Amino acid sequence: MTDVRNAPMLEVTNLTKRFGGLVAVKNLSFSIRPGEILGLIGPNGSGKSTAMKSIIGVERPSAGSVKLDGEELAGLPSHRIARKGVGLVFQHSRPLARQTVLENIKVALLPDKLTRVFADKDVDGKARAIAGRVGLSGVLDRKPPTLAFADLRRLELAKAIARHPKLVLVDEPFAGLTASEVADFSDLIREFRDEGCAVLLVDHNVKSVSALVDRVLAMYLGEWIAEGTAAEVMQNETVRRVYLGGALVSTARPESSFSDKSPALQVENVGVTYGKALALQDVSLHVHEGEFVSLVGLNGAGKTTLFNAISGLVPHTGEIKWAGAPLRGGTPAQIARSGIVQCPETRELFGDMNVRENLDLGGNALDDKERTERLEWMFDLFPILKARQTQLSRTLSGGEQQMLAIARALMMKPKLLILDEPTLGLAPVILETLSKALDRLRETSDITVLLGEQNVTFALPHADRVYVLDHAKIVWEGPPDRFEAEAAEHYL
Template identity: 75%
Template structure:
């Protein structure tokens, strides 16, 4: 039987960056295909190129035998495509029912007065996705899960043959993920072809018929979910490779009260639950790794510790609550955050960026700190006069960590330092962390998806999954107990 959707040699470039390279896939009616891959692997771009939101650079997209590549998205939607966007975009002044009715109307909008059949159809769709009880409410009054349901309702309003779903599980509780999975399965059971992108690999794997794993814009492998999850390349992309550990037992840290305690921390973005009852502790001098896939909540946790987000629960450092302290005061007190986005000053030199980190030091102390830092990252000494924006990605990462270390942190918070870096740079970063661990009293809290980078430097590990801590232990036990279920 001919596939409903055939994608051949799909390419999407943005200037010199190729986000999708020669992607080929088939999607049949009554099938769910999952697109998985780490951040930046091209999943969402591929979906937008298929839907016409982004114009493909090359390749064909055949729907029921006809090439629709490059057509505008509204024309593709009219042909029989529905898309569930990651971010809800309802009409806030209209009711849920009216939002669905707008999705049902023809593009010309010549029907100014809704007829009885249109209203009944909109009501049926609302019931169909679980919005029957809130049809007369406006979107701002709805819980987050209902806003996601409204996106589903709008996507299926015009009975599409193909449904594209971008990040359906982001911000949902585990119970809500199960409900949404049932809804998406029902689309398949009605004979629709469903293409699904999500960071929550486990939820995708449990739901789909086949998985296509991507990395850096290219397909790694396509097959049954259990086969793809066992694929060596997929595991290396997500986990990084073989795991080696050199943990120090928790009993070797002598502080009676841990240096940093996070107690029952919860964070929401609007109505989306980003962290739920998260508790961790870190001892003086300990290296603790928080591992989890993209979207698990690592960055949210670090931003809350750094005072950048409101939260419920407690964050305590040396017995003192951090609540109410400004991010600047938290940083000056010794908790220094090196963010995933690096936040360098691109039009300033390497040395100027480093001097900003060390601005609180007198000239002699700053000189000593710089000399120590240049031993840790010799490339920064060579690049002192170079603009930060002209450095390679790996050099920029070293500069971001270097600037944080110039602040002489007591607790260094590193968020995804390995993201997008070449193996040779990973090795240099790894050696620098080993040296920090062996020669200084610094405490490190490291957030990483790449467990083979994180675990050799960890004394203890927490696994963050879907906004909650699901495992804690030493890295030696990780491979036995948590590693198999990490993906």
């Protein structure tokens, strides 16, 4: 007799998904037992999200079988698959914006047959209990658009818990979260496992994935390449080469090497308020021409607000000067034309335009020769963009979209490049590529970079100087080698 406890809950066999000529997932087979967390890793575009979407029926598998407790799911529509007990925690949350947090959880608790709503008098109590479990008790009456980033993620988890799934698929839960938030989320995901759920987890935060999962499966170009314990898979030669890459090398230059020039960007006593909320208070910082400055701060600290103030997108008090002249009064377009280019964390790609069209828009102020050269350089940097020139940008994988957003900003030939959380969703090996590209850029051109990150493993190696922004204020400034001793408590 087979031991039911060890029988797989999810059994995927030869799963294949094609998009036209592209095989995004190819003959993928794996299984997950109840009470087990399987981590799925692989470079950007390797097919992880597509595999998940094919399991839950958001994408229809081209071939292969997906069995849940022995029952075939492949080919069923996604709402029927969800009803059989499969929950997906999306990276990009889509809550009902006009309902409160509590109401959103209640909606998720509703059974499919409305008649049963009236039978269950305790929907309210249950919703509150779930909110308490994920840490949303303090914001029950708020509407999702007013929530902090991590709370939106918590709401997604709460909705998944409310639906009481047997199999939970979680796509990039840690992206954009701080170290302590990642720890909270790991605990919540562990609770699914402890209740006997099967969990499939995708994330590029290799350290946190390794600490959480029971097993890891690595994919590359749509195919299975390795499987085993986290330690085994991370040692695998191919995984190291195509996914992990090497360590980032620090290259800080002392500020004194820039001090002969007056700072290119001067932010002086800048304040921003949204209604009554203080988003920035008395913020001062400066960036020399050619310097690479990292602004480190947790979610909600005010990084994006500062970048938007510099780009002329939000009104501010105080003064911002660029090459000695005040920026105040300039429209965002004028400010961009003066050489300040922001690559926003929300990417802002034109989804219905293809890769090449997005890049050409970025380069539209360049003459033909320069645009062609720049484009070649960009394709050299991100070969995947060259291969996908005619693909609509909204169908790119998460990491591919991030590469396109960065490439488009670089096409504009910025004098000051503002990068807002560029590492979000990028595989370690791509961070290495980006890292080398930024180094090459600053060696070969006079580009000045202001980088906003909470991922200090990326922000520190590149920076000549670091500022820490905490609750709307600058609380620390110094060279990266002093960061660990003096400012790291919330970040490492």
